[in-house]
Amino acid sequence: MSSGSAGSARSADTPPATQAHDDITLPPPGDVAEDEQRLAQIAQMDPQEQVSALAQLYDRLSRMLRETGD
Numbered sequence: 001m002s003s004g005s006a007g008s009a010r011s012a013d014t015p016p017a018t019q020a021h022d023d024i025t026l027p028p029p030g031d032v033a034e035d036e037q038r039l040a041q042i043a044q045m046d047p048q049e050q051v052s053a054l055a056q057l058y059d060r061l062s063r064m065l066r067e068t069g070d
Contacts, residue, residue: 035061 035057042053 031064 038053038057042050042057045053
């Protein structure tokens with residue numbers, strides 16, 4: 001039974017560390033809001049236009065992730 005307590009203590013330590021890491025890598029809130037608006041616009045486009053728009057958004061987000069990873 002004491003091993004169960006140790007397991008739960010380990011689980012309790014993991015989420016805060018993960019949360020702190022997520023906070024560091026997230027873009028500023030304004031960027032996220034702009035991306036959400038862009039996705040809403042893309043959803044209203046014709047399927048052919050969506051492919052190009054999503055590719056551009058993917059490229060931008062990939063670039064941001066690479067820059068934050070360095």
